[in-house]
Structures are given as structure tokens and as C-alpha cells.
Amino acid sequence: MEVEVAGIKLKNPTILASGILGTTGASLRRVAMAGAGAVVSKSAGSEARVGHRNPTVIEVPQGLLNAVGLSNCGIDEMAGELEIAKEAGVPVIASVYGFSIDDYVKSAGALNSYADAIELNLSCPNVERAGQFFGKSPELAFEAVREVKRKVKVPVFAKLTAEAGDIAEIAKACEEAKADAIVAINTIKAMSINIDARRPVLGNKVGGLSGKCIKSIAVRCVYEIASEVSIPVIGCGGILTGEDALEFIMAGAEAVQIGTGVLLRGISVFRKVSLEMKEFMEERELKLEDIRGVALR
């Protein structure tokens, strides 16, 4: 079930989403060897960052809530981790975040020769003036993508947030700036209060929600984006099964990213989802091309 996204060949359409098992090369390599079509590293920035205090990741009945706070070892150490990740022979995508356009350019530039693509995190909900700050403004998203594109040679993906007023508008701005693909969506701002302790559970109080409960929002976003842009869209949000993934494909996605699914179905989730997609299509004698964007027509 090979697919090609922005010139990058994937053996199957499942990609490890950023922020999940992506802190180190050894971890990314393990996921790649377990069957992911590609892996995305944890977002890195120009300086190492400790992130928020624990609890940073908690399970809630509807999914997963996290406020890791962009902790990362910094681009210099991340470069070495990406080299280890690449040993698995699967495309490695480096996610970068920034507090300024210069930040994005610097980090993307530093990691560009170690990765098959750069994913711009324009959608982190957990750190003020980073991520979402850029992904909610078509002008800033445009500028971030344009400047990074000027600097790097590998394809550039823009990861967007459903919390933008009009996500398709942001996607169009990214396309204008020559982004090679759109990734949608990131987690959605949420919180959990422990009623016995009477305190917010996350160290940062507010975090990002992922998992099954955001899937329908993500499908809607992919559908809206795919209606407006001609560059590839990678769907992300609540994909646990092959059926979930196919829904995204029918909304116009070329591939999907899986994060929270790793918690619920283990590291083999990529193999399982690919197999389930394949089974569905074989039973109906379909190919991915037959159903991609079918809901848009």
C-alpha cells in the first residue's frame, strides 16, 4: 500500500505523529521498524527546553491530555537522534517549533540535512507565543513557511490547528508560501480537574486533547482543507483503526498520522491500521486512488 507524499515514498500511509515516542533516535527507530510508513520527531527548537512540570500527559476517558510544553534536547542533539532514527530505512520527518520566524528558519535549517522532510509545528496549544500563535494567523503562517522554504531543500509540511478560525484559509496561505503538504490537526485545548484534589491535573493546567474524541473534528478539517488546496494533506487526530484512516483518505488525505493510537493499540498500531485498510479495500476490490477524496466529489 505504497503512497507518495510530496515526493517522499512511504511503504504504507501511516506516519508516527510528532510528540509520541519521538524524543530520541532509538525510540523513532523502534517505531519505524514496527511498521510505520514514516516517523516524525518531537518538535525541536534552537535551544534545549525543559518544558512543563508533570503531570504532562494523562489519560482521560475520551482520549489523552498533554501539556509537555515543547520539551526537547535542542537542534544540535536532535540532529544526532535523527541519524539514529534513519537507520531503520524509513523516512524521518523533523518537527520544529519557534517563538519567531527566525527560530523556525534556524531550526529547520539545522535539521534539514538530517531529515527527509521538515514539519513546521504551527499548532502547539501548550506554549504561549509559539506554535498556535503562528497557525492562527494566515499572515504569520505564510511568512513562516516562505522563510523556511527559502532556507531548506527538503519538502516542508505545515501542521495546523483546528483552533484557527478558518483552517482552510491558513492552509491556502501555506500553499501560497510553497508548503509541500499540510498536516491537520494538532491537539485541541482542553483541561481536566481532579474533583477530590480540586486541582487541575496537568502541571500547565491546560493542555491539548487527542484521541478518538477529536476524530470527527479532524475529518472535517481535512475535508475543508482538501477542498481548497491542491498540495497533499496528511490527516491526524483520533485514528485508531483502518476504518478511521479510510475516513481521512475519503476526506482527501494522502496519508495519516497516528499518536494516541499507540497508547490504545501498542506500537504495532501502524501495522494493524495498514492491514485493516488493506483488508477493507481488497474486499471491495478498491485501490487508494479510487477512494481518495471521494467525499469531496
Place this chain on the structure above:
Amino acid sequence: MNTMEIAKIKRVVKDTQRIKTFILDIDVSAIPGQFVMVWLPDVDEKPMSVSYTSGDMGITILELGDFTRRLCELKVGGKIGIRGPMGRGFKVYGDRLLLVGGGVGMAPLAPLAEDAIKEGKEVTAIVGAITAKELLFVERLKKAGVRVFVSTDDGTAGYKGFTTDVLQELLQKETFDQCFTCGPEIMMFKVLNIAEDKEIPTQASLHRYFKCGIGICGHCVLDGTGLRVCKEGPTFRDKELRKSHEFGYYWRNAAGQKIYFGVKK
């Protein structure tokens, strides 16, 4: 699903100058070696070994930084959040067991010893600390019927030196089916080497910076293996640890940067 449960402190035991045990009002059935995430609202959440694994849950805390200092200030009736027990505990197969614990590293080993004795196994423990007053669970082990050897760095109790010196000497005369170790990683690294020479299979309980504790963030993954300390660990077999060039050399801080235990390899 691992939900946060609020537990009340039923009893506080001051084990040493710097170590306290909290007995909680939640029932537990944990395997020795498993851990819980301990949450102090508005402060932090960190992993801790379960030191009493049947009946009322117990955790044993070494006062080391801001979080453990604040935790140790709690009194009977105080509340903390608990997620778990999680991770993989020690696996006991043999009949003659050897435990090597340094400092607060005795926490997961003491319930292992108690369970093993109940099952009719023979247990020997080497308990080490920097000084006599910091020796943990020596009386608890003796009461359970464990043969105990003691070492202190300053010689205020037992052998003056390290647990590994006692281990080396003991293994000249005796052999064991299995060895279990928890404590400073450099100590565990040496224990593995010494036990390997004598072909004694060893399991070690590792400590790493945990964020999620549920195997999803990837922060505690061991280099060279891809194994998650919070999920496939925190106890590992020697064969697994041998594949990691990280074990005994470095760990990763909250940012994910490598921090070397001693000199860089």
C-alpha cells in the same frame, strides 16, 4: 486506563534521616519492581517504586529535591495523587535469590524478599548506604528471614566500602540462582558485571526521568534498545541492558539532554 486516584496517608514511618515511608489508604496488588506516579497537586509528579506491594500501598521517599522535600512535609491525613501500579516488575524463577540494594534502592527489593521467603525461597541481601543511619529496611528484611550483609561507605556499620565489594567476596564462596539489584546506576552496572562473571542472571530496576509514565511520550526510551523504561521496564534483565550503551553511562534530563553519570565514554 490509568486514572489519577487520590490517596490519603494513613501512616508515616521515618526510616532514616532522609528517607520516609508513606502507607496509603489504597489497596494494591503490585508486583515488586512496579512503580506508581506520585502527584503532589500544583507541585510535580514523579515515579516511585511501590515498597509495600500487598494490602495498603506503601511508597518510600528519599528527600532529594524540591518535590521530595515538599512530599516529605506531608503528615498523616495528607493527600497525594497516585497513577498505577505501572510497568513490569521483577520476575522470580529461582530458589536461591541474592539482592543488592543501595540507599533508597532497597524500596522495590524489600517486598520482593518478603514474597520470596513466603514462598519458601532462600534470600540473601546486601544492603548498602553512605552511613549507618541511612541503611534502609535492614530490620524489615531480618524480620522476614533474610540473611543480611551490610556495607557503608564510611564504615559506621558492617563492611567499610561498597555493596559490590561485599558481592565480589560473597560470590567467591557461594552461588545463587538469580540476582536482583536497585540503587545508583553505577553500582548496578558493577553488580551486573560481577554477577555475569559468575553466570548469575541479574535483573535491575532503572530510574529515569518520566513524563507520561504510560509508554507514549518516549522520554525514557533506552538508547540502543528502543525499550521504554516506564513500559517494558523499570526492571530489565541483564541481557536487555547489555544491548544499551546508555545503561551505566548516562540518563536524560527533563529536556531530553544526555547527562553522564561519571566521565563520558
